[in-house]
Amino acid sequence: MNGWNLAAAVLLGAGGTAALWGVTTGPPARRVIAQNMTTSAVCPALLLLSQGYGRPAYVDLALLLALLGPVGTLVFARLLSDDLSDGPPSARVLTWTAAGAGAAVVLAVCVAVGPGRALVKLLVTGALLIGGNIIASRALADGFQGVRGG
Amino acid sequence: MADALIVVALLLVAASAxxxxxQRDPARxxxxxxxxxxxxxxxxxxxQAPDVGLSQLAVGSALTPLLIMLSVRKVRRxxxxRKEPE
Amino acid sequence: MNRLRLWLLAVGGAGLAALLVAACLDLPGFGGDRHPYGDRAVHASLLRHTANTVASVNFDQRAYDTLGEMSILFAAVLGCVVLLRQARDEHRAPPEPAGVARPVRRYALLVLPVALVTGLYVIAHGQLSPGGGFQGGVVAATALHLLYLGADYGALERVRPLGVYETTDALATGAYLVLGLAPVLAGTAFLANTLLPYGTFNTLSSGGTVPLLNAAIGMEVASAAVVLLAHFLDQAVEIEEEHGS
Known part of the structure; x- marks a missing residue:
């Protein structure tokens, strides 16, 4: 067990438990925010795991999650927009904390990997993760208006 | 100590399942x-099964929620x- | 009648439980270090210059099983298409365009090509790194639907000629079968990986027929997912029941 795996276990345990609690309790608005936070907790954990196991190919998992996680949140933001319209959820502090944590993890893994093609993939993953997280948060707050027929 | 990771992931999966x-409401x-x-x-x-993990990510993160939520929308519509004509 | 059903469920459940317990008692220990089947699979995949053993098992050593899985997906999507067709007492109403915030729309249009390329990358590297036709195909199909999420259904319909995807689905299924039959004509077994050179280890063209079968599965899964989602979207967004029927 090295430091990377330990960090991944802590991130997965703490972030996963918090997100699970958020996604199973409270009004719909809070649940979708917790669903969005799942991506920002698990994706950095997958990056840490790929570094901890010494298997660069595992970065593909983080890349896919960084791509598709926000898409999943957009699905809920669009198709639950009626439920979300009464109390538009705003989680600015949480969103930026998650973005900062994601950036820190990506930076740490980038420094450990060093320059090369793997670094480019890591940077793309990081950009997709942070950008997707912020945009998905925005979409939950007031992304879709007047979705009735479409 | 490597087992700690497995235990954490297993517990979270079991709890969320x-x-x-x-839950009662399909959307939730x-x-x-x-x-x-x-x-x-x-x-x-x-x-250590990244192939299966990738399949699960591809299907579970966006495709399955989209299929379920589209079905929920159809049922709600x-x-x-049915109520409106009355 | 209800009581009979409960009894049937109880008997079936008890039988299943007994079999599961019996099977669990015979399982090898969790995370052991002896993997006789794994060692043989790795050996066979290295002989055929396939870097990802899972891809070698899926598309070479057990390619026949993958044919079965592909047929299941094909039949399941076909069943959904039949069930979700527009019935006689339903009509189509064009969906109203939705109001999407500008950053969300921009994000969707920006990520769509990235997701499409990622899907193709996952398919193409199936025999080298984790991934393959199924995973990449689903990602590529999901990418298209960012147009629905970030714009509206009309925009998606314009770039999605459904007939083309239905044809591609059938063609890819046929391609897998043809790739399987070619070795039979050459005098070996169905789906045997003997026709093509195995290539240089850990390059895109290595593994004989593995990349080709992988690509066929990628095409099949991507178009099947698009067709499936298209019928779900039609039902959820466009098709309405006639009032008062």
Whole structure:
């Protein structure tokens, strides 16, 4: 067990438990925010795991999650927009904390990997993760208006 | 110590699967299910099965929620349409 | 009648439980270090210059099983298409365009090509790194639907000629079968990986027929997912029941 795996276990345990609690309790608005936070907790954990196991190919998992996680949140933001319209959820502090944590993890893994093609993939993953997280948060707050027929 | 990761991932998957069954509203079930899908992918990674983890991520993070939520929307719309003519 | 059903469920459940317990008692220990099947699979995949053993098992050593899985997906999507068709007492109403915030729309249009390329990358590297036709195909199909999420259904319909995807689905299924039959004509077994050179280890063209079968599965899964989602979207967004029927 090295430091990377330990960090991944802590991130997965703490972030996963918090997100699970958020996604199973409270009004719909809070649940979708917790669903969005799942991506920002698990994706950095997958990056840490790929570094901890010494298997660069595992970065593909983080890349896919960084791509598709926000898409999943957009699905809920669009198709639950009626439920979300009464109390538009705003989680600015949480969103930026998650973005900062994601950036820190990506930076740490980038420094450990060093320059090369793997670094480019890591940077793309990081950009997709942070950008997707912020945009998905925005979409939950007031992304879709007047979705009735479409 | 490597088992700690497996235990954490397994516990979260088991807890979220139970929570998904305990919800009553299909839309809320879909939210818990998408959480479980992502955690399941993490569990597969921890168990050194990245191919299965990728399949789970591809299907569970966006495609399954989209299918479920589209079905929910159809059922809700039909409910509205039935009520309106009366 | 209800009581009979409960009894049937109880008997079936008890039988299943007994079999599961019996099977669990015979399982090898969790995370052990002896993997006789794994060692043989790795050996066979290295002989055929396939870097990802899972891809070698899926598309070479057990390619026949993958044919079965592909047929299941094909039949399941076909069943959904039949079930979700527009019935006689339903009509189509064009969906109203939705109001999408500008950053969300921009994000969707920006990520769509990235997701499409990622899907193709996952398919193409199936025999080298984790991934393959199924995973990449689903990602590529999901990418298209960012147009629905970030714009509206009309925009998606314009770039999605459904007939083309249905044809591609059938063609890819046929391609897998043809790739399986070619070795039979050459005098070996169905789906045997003997026709093509195995290539240089850990390059895109290595593994004989593995990349080709992988690509066929990628095409099949991507178009099947698009067709499936298209019928779900039609039902959820466009098709309405006639009032008063």
């Amino acid at each position: 139970t929570a998904a069954v305990a 079930q879909a939210l818990v299910l998408s959480f479980m899908g992502v955690l399941l992918a993490a569990l597969f990674t921890v168990l 039909r409910g509205r349409a």
